[in-house]
Amino acid sequence: MSEKVAxxxxxxxxxxxxxxxxxxxxxxxxxxxxxGAVETxxxxxxARLRDLERMELIDSAESVLRRVAKVRxxxxxxxxxxxxxxxxxxxxxLKHQVFAALDRLAxxxxxxxxxxxxxxxxxxxxxxxxxxxxxxxxxxxxxxxPLVELVPTPWTAEETVKRAWDVMVAVGQVPIRLKAEIxxxxxxxxxxxxxxxxxxxxxxxIADPEDIDKMMANSLGLRWSFMGPFETMDLNAPKGFLDxxxxxxxxxxxxxxxxxxxxxxxxxxxxxxxxxxxxxLPAERVLERHGWRDRRLMAxxxxxxQAAKDIGP
Amino acid sequence: MSEKVAxxxxxxxxxxxxxxxxxxxxxxxxxxxxxGAVETxxxxxxARLRDLERMELIDSAESVLRRVAKVRxxxxxxxxxxxxxxxxxxxxxLKHQVFAALDRLAxxxxxxxxxxxxxxxxxxxxxxxxxxxxxxxxxxxxxxxPLVELVPTPWTAEETVKRAWDVMVAVGQVPIRLKAEIxxxxxxxxxxxxxxxxxxxxxxxIADPEDIDKMMANSLGLRWSFMGPFETMDLNAPKGFLDxxxxxxxxxxxxxxxxxxxxxxxxxxxxxxxxxxxxxLPAERVLERHGWRDRRLMAxxxxxxQAAKDIGP
Numbered sequence: 001m002s003e004k005v006a007x008x009x010x011x012x013x014x015x016x017x018x019x020x021x022x023x024x025x026x027x028x029x030x031x032x033x034x035x036g037a038v039e040t041x042x043x044x045x046x047a048r049l050r051d052l053e054r055m056e057l058i059d060s061a062e063s064v065l066r067r068v069a070k071v072r073x074x075x076x077x078x079x080x081x082x083x084x085x086x087x088x089x090x091x092x093x094l095k096h097q098v099f100a101a102l103d104r105l106a107x108x109x110x111x112x113x114x115x116x117x118x119x120x121x122x123x124x125x126x127x128x129x130x131x132x133x134x135x136x137x138x139x140x141x142x143x144x145x146p147l148v149e150l151v152p153t154p155w156t157a158e159e160t161v162k163r164a165w166d167v168m169v170a171v172g173q174v175p176i177r178l179k180a181e182i183x184x185x186x187x188x189x190x191x192x193x194x195x196x197x198x199x200x201x202x203x204x205x206i207a208d209p210e211d212i213d214k215m216m217a218n219s220l221g222l223r224w225s226f227m228g229p230f231e232t233m234d235l236n237a238p239k240g241f242l243d244x245x246x247x248x249x250x251x252x253x254x255x256x257x258x259x260x261x262x263x264x265x266x267x268x269x270x271x272x273x274x275x276x277x278x279x280x281l282p283a284e285r286v287l288e289r290h291g292w293r294d295r296r297l298m299a300x301x302x303x304x305x306q307a308a309k310d311i312g313p
Numbered sequence: 314m315s316e317k318v319a320x321x322x323x324x325x326x327x328x329x330x331x332x333x334x335x336x337x338x339x340x341x342x343x344x345x346x347x348x349g350a351v352e353t354x355x356x357x358x359x360a361r362l363r364d365l366e367r368m369e370l371i372d373s374a375e376s377v378l379r380r381v382a383k384v385r386x387x388x389x390x391x392x393x394x395x396x397x398x399x400x401x402x403x404x405x406x407l408k409h410q411v412f413a414a415l416d417r418l419a420x421x422x423x424x425x426x427x428x429x430x431x432x433x434x435x436x437x438x439x440x441x442x443x444x445x446x447x448x449x450x451x452x453x454x455x456x457x458x459p460l461v462e463l464v465p466t467p468w469t470a471e472e473t474v475k476r477a478w479d480v481m482v483a484v485g486q487v488p489i490r491l492k493a494e495i496x497x498x499x500x501x502x503x504x505x506x507x508x509x510x511x512x513x514x515x516x517x518x519i520a521d522p523e524d525i526d527k528m529m530a531n532s533l534g535l536r537w538s539f540m541g542p543f544e545t546m547d548l549n550a551p552k553g554f555l556d557x558x559x560x561x562x563x564x565x566x567x568x569x570x571x572x573x574x575x576x577x578x579x580x581x582x583x584x585x586x587x588x589x590x591x592x593x594l595p596a597e598r599v600l601e602r603h604g605w606r607d608r609r610l611m612a613x614x615x616x617x618x619q620a621a622k623d624i625g626p
Binding site: 146227237300 | 589
């Protein structure tokens with residue numbers, strides 16, 4: 001009998017987790033406190049699975065979808081579940097309330113994981129069963145971007161982290177483990193460093209938003225799609241990272257001191273970016289453009305797997 | 314008769330520019346003040362071209378290489394050149410000296426462009442012919458990462474920017490134009506924002522370097538390889554960027570205020586990163602690993618062209 005996973009919250013992230021777990025053969029029970037939400041979610045999961053089937057990333061959308069069951073109560077979701085993934089809105093009071101119920105109702109050995117995208121778990125996980133709670137923050141969508149940040153609170157048991165790690169690896173995700181809690185975790189901190197500096201360049205009239213996007217997709221982003229910033233630096237000096245650090249330490253200090261990532265977004269810069277985006281994509285076509293983005297990510301996932309095989313990981 | 318391009322400086326960047334221009338049918342004259350440097354450079358260009366041929370990104374390495382000529386004097390390099398790309402080391406006094414000579418010797422209508430990777434041109438381009446000088450900063454290597462930052466100084470003529478833009482488009486690069494000079498330009502500012510925050514996460518003991526690299530290559534970098542940060546945000550809220558900004562402005566402010574991108578790199582963090590990299594790649598194999606990186610970038614370039622055709626740009 002395959003392992004049972006409970007998903008609490010059926011928005012975009014909950015739906016995406018359903019695909020991750022069901023694709024890997026897990027029995028998924030999807031719960032949402034909002035009436036009708038799960039029905040809508042299951043329809044959308046089906047549509048995404050059919051895309052994955054068309055892109056040859058799964059064999060059969062129907063057989064995966066069959067493993068996603070809707071349930072009408074938290075009790076039904078949790079019954080015999082070995083792992084729970086919460087994906088309710090990013091609000092620590094709400095998450096605290098949900099986890100209090102999960103901790104009360106779930107079997108004693110069930111792992112309780114939160115999709116919190118930046119709020120440290122210790123702000124909402126101080127519960128009787130806090131040793132079995134942690135954050136497991138996915139990239140979006142997790143069935144195409146495999147990274148998961150495991151962030152234990154100071155109370156999370158080592159065994160809990162280890163089991164959550166094994167669950168993620170078993171379903172094909174790529175977990176990393178943070179050694180301490182921090183606002184925004186790693187992924188969103190680095191993303192926000194880029195975004196905030198990019199906004200300040202727009203606010204200061206240095207570059208147009210479309211040119212910043214062009215820059216990313218034709219330079220930095222190409223490298224970063226298969227190697228991170230440290231590996232990139234390591235390969236950018238003849239003797240590796242230390243050599244690189246010695247050569248460029250001054251540049252990093254000087255340019256670093258001039259960065260504006262802590263500045264507030266200006267209204268004018270927000271308007272400039274919105275106007276630039278609306279010139280290329282009307283607001284009413286944003287949702288339809290998700291299909292393009294996801295198909296591109298699917299094709300890229302297939303490419304990466306092939307390139308790792310042909311050229312080396 | 315095809316256009317003549319003069320390249321001054323035959324290190325990694327000069328070699329890569331030779332590939333860009335010769336691949337696009339230009340007659341390239343490569344000059345370096347260091348005796349023997351051009352000979353070595355031409356050998357390396359040949360090796361890179363053979364890789365490109367093997368990866369089916371060019372038809373014939375030999376026919377491209379035939380368009381790269383070594384010259385023994387600056388005068389010979391500049392004779393009848395319509396465009397000059399300087400790629401000497403990143404040192405404004407040296408660049409000033411080189412440009413003074415270029416400006417004296419080049420035909421009056423020749424464009425003089427610098428590969429400066431972050432030093433604003435106005436620090437070394439105040440010359441009699443400063444109207445025809447500008448920065449054209451490539452990503453590395455430019456024959457695989459097509460982005461070029463065109464950065465005019467306050468004295469650069471509009472006509473010069475326009476002609477440099479046309480040259481870049483004609484040889485298959487993707488130019489963007491900065492509207493004002495700034496330390497580090499756009500590409501390195503955003504790169505340094507990521508790198509400095511990543512270093513601070515290592516210094517503070519939040520995450521291991523290898524996990525930060527894993528994060529990038531399994532989440533953010535995948536998206537950024539075909540769409541920039543603004544397009545990403547635009548597609549991450551149902552009604553587009555403004556909707557996104559409204560939802561997440563608080564998060565960007567809070568996490569932004571906590572970023573440490575202006576901090577100096579600590580010796581301990583540098584050692585931690587170097588040790589992590591040396592565990593996976595001995596220093597003496599760094600250069601050989603360049604081949605892997607470039608083959609991956611070549612395969613990615615081919616994939617992107619195909620995906621843009623099949624799925625849409």
